[in-house]
Amino acid sequence: MKDNYNIFDSIVVSTSAVDIILQYSQIQTEWGSGAITALRILRLVRMFEIGRVWNDFIDLMSAIKKTITDVQNTSILVFIFLYTFMLIGLEIYGYRVKFNQKNELDLSENGIYPESNFNTPLNAFLTVLIVLINEGWSEIY
Numbered sequence: 001m002k003d004n005y006n007i008f009d010s011i012v013v014s015t016s017a018v019d020i021i022l023q024y025s026q027i028q029t030e031w032g033s034g035a036i037t038a039l040r041i042l043r044l045v046r047m048f049e050i051g052r053v054w055n056d057f058i059d060l061m062s063a064i065k066k067t068i069t070d071v072q073n074t075s076i077l078v079f080i081f082l083y084t085f086m087l088i089g090l091e092i093y094g095y096r097v098k099f100n101q102k103n104e105l106d107l108s109e110n111g112i113y114p115e116s117n118f119n120t121p122l123n124a125f126l127t128v129l130i131v132l133i134n135e136g137w138s139e140i141y
């Protein structure tokens with residue numbers, strides 16, 4: 001128990017155990033479990049302490065940093081692509097496409113909007129993203 005991080009970890013783990021016991025026993029306390037969660041998050045600081053000693057960890061972090069800077073321009077282009085087609089979808093399909101109970105196109109007042117639609121900017125962005133990554137494409141089509 002000479003290391004300060006070990007002392008801190010033991011305090012966080014013991015208070016977390018007490019918090020879990022109190023939650024399962026339905027006992028109300030003045031202090032919520034949010035403070036305990038914040039202490040658990042502070043345990044992540046220990047990872048940076050390991051980084052000072054562990055050379056492979058330092059190499060890994062520098063590789064991640066280099067990769068992020070290399071992908072930055074491509075990510076900006078993909079976002080511009082998504083934004084452009086979101087605006088086009090809003091203009092062409094927004095509040096115009098409805099379907100009936102048989103999943104047939106119904107442009108009358110009786111139709112309902114599909115779950116993935118272009119009615120709002122957020123829905124339009126998510127719909128274009130779903131089409132771009134091909135995840136859930138069968139649910140849209």
